[in-house]
Amino acid sequence: MEVSFSKEVQALRLGAGQTFHGEGILAITKGLLQAGVAYVGGYQGAPVSHLLDVMVQGRDYMQELGVHVEACSNEASAAAMLGASIHYPLRGAVTWKSIVGTNVAADALSNLSSPGVTGGVLIVVGEDYGEGASVIQERTHAYALKSSLCLLDPRPHLPTMVRMVEEGFNLSEASSMPCMMELRIRACHVRGSFDCKDNRAPAVSTRSLMEEPARFDYERLAHPPVTFGHEKRKSAERIPAAQRYIAEHGLNELMAGRREDLGIVVQGGLYNALIRALQQHGLADAFGQSDIPILVLNVTYPLVPDQIVQFAAGKRALLVVEEGQPEYIEQDIATLLRRRDLQTPLHGKDLLQMAGEYTTEVLTRGLAAFAARYLPEGAGQAGNDWLAANDARRRAVAELLGQPLPGRPPGFCIGCPERPVFSALKLAQQEVGKVHIAADIGCHAFGTFEPFSGGHSILGYGMSLASRAGVSPMMQRRAMMQRRVLSIMGDGGFWHNGLLTGVQSALFNGDDAVLLIFKNGYTSATGTQDIISTPDEDTKARAEDKQQSLAHKNHTIEDTLRGLGVKWMRTVHTYEVATMRATLTEAFTTSFEGLKVIIAEGECQLERQRRIKPWLAQLLKKGERVVRVKYGVDEDVCNGDHACIRLSGCPTLTLKDNPDPLKVDPVATVIDGCVGCGLCGANAHAATLCPSFYRAEVVQNPRWHERLLHGLQSALVRALRPA
């Protein structure tokens, strides 16, 4: 991995008497070491990738402490790793992106929760929910309920988050329940500080090994008949033990307020947004002191019935602030109040929106409805004015634009090696007709946006080939098999799941399928982490031409596919648009009926730039010759039909006013930022576009003969210019 976390790794070494400054997710990482974690694993994904990235780069320090770090192949393998804590007094932590990662891990989580744990277990999940999320919108809470896992949702405040890490392990050990900690995007990136403690080297560790395996204990297996007893123990022993621990150690926080006749129960992670919304209404001061008492649930499952009832008793109304659907906490509280025959009116989803992120604006709207019902007239007017001003601003923008502010979908990086393949796919479909495209998770999912708009379904990470199994036998074929379904997968998805769920199944069933694998060398969409097919550091250092893509330096994917029995396989460099188009067409039309795999090889441009930029800077510093390629459009030749833009979608290929006063159509232009990937030229050639593109070489520190040649050329041009 090329991104360096050396500063963050240093921060992990801080001890008592020192102060940590930084992001929430790094504070959590430090908290794990302070809590004496013995092993850490996980699968990368926003917004928790940094936890594992920092641990992996800090391997030397982890070895000093005796902490084992494992970059797992997917979330299921990370969850299964937690099996170490079933028998042994080992504190274990894993991390992944939820809800998708939790879905992948679900089997192991059930089998872990059933026997319960001896050593504390903490699963740090990135709750990728709301604005900026990149996955389906569901709640991790459902898993806590179904598998009896404690669910922590700490207030986004670094000292609280770090405390909850340690308490999470304690809670897990006190109840035998594995704990999950959900961190929203904003909590991961909230900045702050906390007073450090010394890191605790675990008692049993890679430096202090166990002498014997645990004794055989059938009770610890997730297997009948003991699973029946496990189920009973969850409700009879473990959940009550967890509730006792939560109450006795003050894991949930009660924030007093002068309007004691009202109360708000909030998920810890939403506390900051709630305070901001209360401030808009003038119901909290600048220091966050709320007028309305707040019960902050740093643990959202299980709830502590006595705590809820005590908070609700005697109040005129209770508002539950709970993001997402269904409203598990509100339903839980409603049941609790009813069982205790407490008549406090309960509000939540009746005043706040059911789905979507609870931003400050959303909460301000919900609080306005609550204030209108329970506060004296005029209270909260400031919030209503603020909301009205926001609406007025949006209307003004829409009037100026003639439409609401357009959305800005994400797209491929400039020079991304995956973009040319979608250009080739567009061209191939012009020949064979439209095909059904089973898309997947990864950077290539940007191919579902304009100008490519390709993809009929996304069923999960590495699932594209499996997801076409029901479609391809039903698709009508013409004479030349043109209607074959195309599955697209990245190398990250291939190793995560695709090899087994897709390739193995297609081969076993003898399916007639086309699989396109992007081999860019990393799991790019999650932050360019290394995978088994990443070229190693030695290879990168020894590369004769560092500017080249290095994806071809590792053949693990090809060897694996060959070993499994794939007979039809082609490897094509992604920037060779014409060859890629021909290969796709061949795959759609060949008489070969088994699995056809196209490996689209081209190193992730983001990672390539990270690799070559310092190298180029070094060359320049030494005064050595450096050549950079740029593409451009000759504005006199551009005919203004913009076919190149519709075929490329590169953000640096854009429009500018036509310099010819007799023409009205804007011309294409390449702006600063072009990395010279070559797609412009390849597209112009493959699609026989107008000949307006030119390729230029920018030479820094040129040799003497290049300077001389340049001088002569310039003089000639000057001489030919009309006087």
Ligand code: SF4
């Ligand atoms: S991160 Fe890499 S693979 Fe992903 S869009 Fe950017 S260049 Fe392409």
Ligand code: SF4
């Ligand atoms: S060559 Fe074309 S596609 Fe490649 S970075 Fe430059 S403008 Fe973008």
